[in-house]
Amino acid sequence: MMFNPGKDTTMSTPRIVVRPSEMRGPADFGWLKSRHSFSFGNYYDPAHMGFRALRVINEDRVSPSAGFDTHGHRDMEIISYVLDGAIRHEDSMGNGEVLRAGEVQAMTAGTGILHSEFNASDRKPVHFLQIWLKPDRAGHVPRYEQRAFPREAKLNRLALVVSPDGAEESVEIHQDARLYATILERDRTAALPLAPGRHAWVQVARGAIEVDGTLLKEGDGAAISDAAALTLSGKADESEALVFDLA
Numbered sequence: 001m002m003f004n005p006g007k008d009t010t011m012s013t014p015r016i017v018v019r020p021s022e023m024r025g026p027a028d029f030g031w032l033k034s035r036h037s038f039s040f041g042n043y044y045d046p047a048h049m050g051f052r053a054l055r056v057i058n059e060d061r062v063s064p065s066a067g068f069d070t071h072g073h074r075d076m077e078i079i080s081y082v083l084d085g086a087i088r089h090e091d092s093m094g095n096g097e098v099l100r101a102g103e104v105q106a107m108t109a110g111t112g113i114l115h116s117e118f119n120a121s122d123r124k125p126v127h128f129l130q131i132w133l134k135p136d137r138a139g140h141v142p143r144y145e146q147r148a149f150p151r152e153a154k155l156n157r158l159a160l161v162v163s164p165d166g167a168e169e170s171v172e173i174h175q176d177a178r179l180y181a182t183i184l185e186r187d188r189t190a191a192l193p194l195a196p197g198r199h200a201w202v203q204v205a206r207g208a209i210e211v212d213g214t215l216l217k218e219g220d221g222a223a224i225s226d227a228a229a230l231t232l233s234g235k236a237d238e239s240e241a242l243v244f245d246l247a
Contacts, residue, residue, distance in 0.1 A: 013226065014212060014224060014225070014226050014227035015223075015224065015225045015226050015227075016211065016212065016214050016222050016223070016224050017222065017223045017224075018214065018216065018220060018221070018222045019037055019048070019220065019221040019222065019223070020219075020220055021035070021217060021218065021219025021220050022219075024036055024037050024059075024219065025039070025040065025043030025045065025048075026043070027040075027041060027042065027043065030063075031062065031063040031066035031067075032060060032061070032062055032063070032066070033060075033061045034058050034059065034060045034061070035058070035059045035219065036056070036057075036058050037056075037057040037058070037059075037203070037221050038050050038051075038054075038055065038056055038057065040056055040058060050134075051199070051201050051223045051246070052177075052199050052201075052246040052247065053133045053134045053175050053176075053177055053246055053247065054131070054132075054133055054177070054201055054244055054246060055076070055132045055133060055134055056130065056131060056132035057129060057130075057131055057201075057203055057221065058129070058130040058131075059127075059129055059205075059219065060126075060127070060128055060129070060130055061125055061126070061127050062087075062118075062119045062125060062126050062128075063119065063125055064119055064121050064122050064123050064124060064125060065118070065119055065121070065122045066118065066119055067087075067088070067116065067117050067118030067119050068116055068117045068118070069116055070090075070114050070115065070116045071114065071115070071116070072112060072113065072114050073109035073112075073113055073115075074109050074110070074111065074112050074113075075109060075110065075111075075134075075135055075138045075139070075140075076109045076132050076133070076134065076135065077106065077107075077108055077109075077132065077133040077134070077135050077173040077174060077175055078106070078107045078108075078109060078130070078131070078132055079104065079105065079106050079107075079130075079131040079132075079133070079162055079171075079173070079179065080099060080104070080105040080117070080128055080129070080130055080131070081104055081128060081129045081131065081161075081181070081205075081242065082099055082100060082101045082102065082103055082104075082126065082127075082128040083101060083127045083128055083129065083205055083206070083240070084101055084124075084125075084126065084127040084128075085100075085101060085119065085120070085121060085124055085125060085126030085127060085128075086098050086099060086100045086101070086119070086120035086121060086126060087099040087105075087117050087118070087119065087120060087126055087128060088117070088118045088119070088120040089105065089115065089116070089117055089144075089146075090115065090116050091107070091113055091114060091115035091116075091144060092113055092114040092115065092142075093113065093142060093143075093144060095144045097144075097146055098120050099146055100148070102148055102149060102150060102151065103146055103147065103148045103149070104146065104147055104149060104161045104162065104171055104181075105144075105145070105146040105171075106144075106145050106146070106162055106171040106172065106173050107142075107143070107144050107145075108135070108140050108141070108142055108143045108144075108173065108174055109142060110135075110139065110140035110141055110142040110143070111139055111140070111141065111142060112142065113142040129203070129205065129242065131179075131242075133173060133175050133177055134175065135173075135174040135175055136164075136174050136175050136176065137174070140174050145171045145172065146171065147161075147169065147170075147171050149161050149181060151183060154181050154182050154183045154240075155183050155185070156182075156183070156184055156185060156188040156189075156190060156234075157182065157190050158180040158181070158182045158190045158191075158192055158232075158243060159180060159181050159182065160178060160179075160180055161179050161180065161181045162177070162178065162179035163177075163178045163179075164176055164177065164178075176246075176247040177244060177245065177246050177247065178244070178245040179242060179243070179244055179245075180192065180242070180243040180244075180245070181240070181241075181242055181243075182232065182240070182241055182243065183238060183239070183240045184207075184209060184232060184233070184234030184238070184239045184240075184241070185234050185237070185238055186234050186235065186236060186237055186238075187233065187234060187235075188233070188234050189231055189232060189233045189234075190231075190232050191229055191230065191231045191232070192229060192230045192232075192243060192245065193228065193229045194227055194228060194229055194230065194245065196228075197247070198245055198246065198247065199223070199224065199225045199246045199247075200223075200224040200225075200227065200230055200243060200244060200245055200246065201221060201222065201223055201224070201243070201244040201246065202216060202221065202222045202224065202230070202232070202241055202242070202243050202244075203220075203221045203241060203242045203243075203244075204216045204217065204218055204219065204220050204221070204239065204240075204241045205218070205240045205241060205242065206218055206236075206238070206239055206240040207234065207235070207236030207237070207238055207239025207240065208234075208235040208236045208239055209232050209233065209234060209235060209239045209241050210232070210233040210235050211224070211230060211231070211232055211233075212224075212227070212230060212231055215235065216241075230243065
């Protein structure tokens with residue numbers, strides 16, 4: 001089924017559509033092992049082209065010293081969320097940074113940007129989520145930003161890490177979307193209110209989390225519509241998830 005419910009502002013019974021981890025599109029290039037929640041690269045499924053403005057969620061594992069050579073993008077908001085290890089970033093704007101576990105990178109490709117992303121370690125793999133959102137319009141000036149969000153800021157609560165206005169020291173993107181990160185201990189909960197007409201996507205990065213009675217295991221995602229709020233409950237000793245609040 002298509003993950004594209006309409007903009008019905010009438011709250012009714014929440015709709016939750018699970019995208020199971022094992023159903024994601026696989027890619028294995030030796031140095032890169034990836035699972036695609038939505039169509040990407042050589043993986044194409046017309047039933048899974050994105051959800052609202054959310055276009056890509058790739059769970060990537062990159063071998064030591066390997067990575068993505070310099071390549072270009074346009075008119076996309078690109079976010080990286082590192083789970084383990086570190087990424088070395090360089091781009092055509094002159095930025096050269098290392099992005100470590102617990103840090104978030106947001107890059108506006110806009111009118112065009114060249115960049116490379118490599119595992120910063122020659123010994124350990126890096127594990128991260130690569131996320132793309134469609135911008136609110138074409139032609140933005142390219143920009144780059146990264147910020148650290150310590151474990152304590154996410155523990156048993158939802159920490160705002162990406163937003164359109166930089167609220168709560170989050171990194172900014174050009175889209176009416178907010179991204180929250182959480183680390184939940186077993187049976188601890190966190191809640192997110194949703195305004196009428198809003199939608200949510202939950203992506204479990206580690207462990208297992210119950211969302212309003214629906215159990216999501218590691219790697220699972222879920223599209224949620226017609227909900228006034230979400231309640232997330234940790235179902236493993238420690239679970240980590242990203243929650244998108246989308247127009």
